[in-house]
Amino acid sequence: MSSRSTEPVKHRVFLRHCDHYDVKRIQEIVGETMDTLSLRPHGRTMVKPNGVMAGRNFPHAHTRSEFLDGVLGALRERDENVERLQVGERSGITVPTRYVFRQAGFLSILKRHNAEFRPFDEEQQVKVFLKGAARLRDFLFVPETVAHTDFFVNCPKFKAHPWTTVTFSLKNYIGIQDDRHRLIDHDHRLDEKIADLQEVIQPRLVAIDAIIAGQRSMLTPSPFPLHLVILGDNQIAVDAVCSRILGLDPSEIEHIRFSAERGIGSLEPDDISIEGDVSFEEACKRAEGFDVGRKRVEPFFEGTPIQAIAGPPPEPERTDYCWGGCPGAAQEAVEVLRLMDPELDQKLRPMTLVFGKVDEPIVPVGDNPVVFIGDCACHSGCVRGEPVVVESQYQERSSNCPHRARMTDIFVKIAQMFWRLLGARRKNVIRLPGCPVSLAEQVYALSNLGGVANPYFKPDEFLPFLRSWVSWRAVKLWRWLRRRPYQTTG
DSSP: OOOOOOOOOEEEEEEEESSSSHHHHHHHHHHHHHHHHTTOEEEEEEEEESSSSOTTTTTTSSSOOHHHHHHHOOOOHHHHHHHEEEEEEEEEETHHHHHHHHHTHHHHHHHHOOOOOOOOGGEEEEOOOOOOOOOSEEEEEEEEEHHHHHEEEEEEEEEEEEEEEEESTTTGGGGOHHHHHTTOOOSHHHHHHHHHTTTTOSSEEEEEEEEEESSOSSSSEEEEEEEEEEEEHHHHHHHHHHHTTTTTOOOOOHHHEEEEEEEEOOOOOEEEEEEEEEOOHHHHTTTTOOOOOOOOOOTTTTTSSEEEEEOOSTTTTTOOSSSTTTTHHHHHHHHHHHHEEEEEHHHHHOEEEEEEOOOSSOOOOOSSEEEEEEEEEEEEEEEEEEEEEEOOOOOGGGGSSSGGOOOOOOHHHHHHHHHHHHHTTSSSSEOOOOOOOOOHHHHHHHHHHOOOOGGGGGGGHHHHHHHHHHHHHHHHHHHHHHOOOOOOOO
């Protein structure tokens, strides 16, 4: 009589070598892993790449098209009863997802594999109720196609992140919400928001593009060749291994720890089996010198024309710094401007940026304005000898109801920022409200105040961007005309 093993089943993470973006090789690696894990796509199958931004100016920000091609090929090879093969994402900085997919080269690949394009900024949103004891929200909204997916495949890019230290599988879930819901809790509670999103759906397969990773920043990362494809069927385990490859303790990366505490996976090395043709030690060697880029805003701007001062957000018992909100968006905004103009730091007009509650005296740079960014920015004191009182406009989180979230539009944001800055052009102190003030808004504000070109109106990018925007608006109008009430699930 045989006895059954009482050993717990280990999460399996696979480290596979891949020299370059060879579609055939990527398809083989993904397919072999699926066979090892006995995975077969079925029903409504959804693939979620990282498509935060793309194009020749953002070559390392997104999951590469060749990688997506290989993943879709592996899925189609094992297609036994797939009802619909879909690829969905919500791109970043209020850019229409249609534009990013076109710039990334995704659309032709989807056509070749007969996969449906699902831009989440155009989808019907449904309410998902959460049950976790440590949840930040009782419910949130996600695209209907995500909530009703049967076989979910997460295909992130291996990158650094100025807000969350790293972005692997768990952080890629920020892209399953449209902008109006994505920006809710995208502040000093961002790590908890990411953990909340894990209750929506868990991937059956994780396949991370780490062939050329992105270091130092999230939107404009510098390339870091790792020549790895990292796979698994539990994203807590996958993210834990990725963190340790960089020499980081995953329990100290809050969104990973919070998600693990929800009971969907383990961070413990003894609970994870690392397999594949690259050893863990070899992967660590390849990652030596990787810069995660996580810095407070003050040292980030040292040596530049911008002086930054950051105080705590309104809930000091949680943190003394808003890692997930306005300060990080300011850093990424400047990186975007630097990408468009390598001489930015020589051209930019000096300015002082203030975040959170600042009690210390503010000594501005030259005669240029002091800019208070975000609803929670506040100060009482003197600026250039004149008394200044900037009161907090922060509203309790409970008042920010997802039901009342409004659609955002990049041109509306730019127009609002234009008039706000126009009205404040002769003032010593400027207030930019929002929680958070989005990256898109800060790109425009800093380019305007700094006297440099706005990348949204770059001539060679504007017409393709405008075409995608018109298509997005047309789809939104059509859906509004056929609108139906929010649905609920879970």
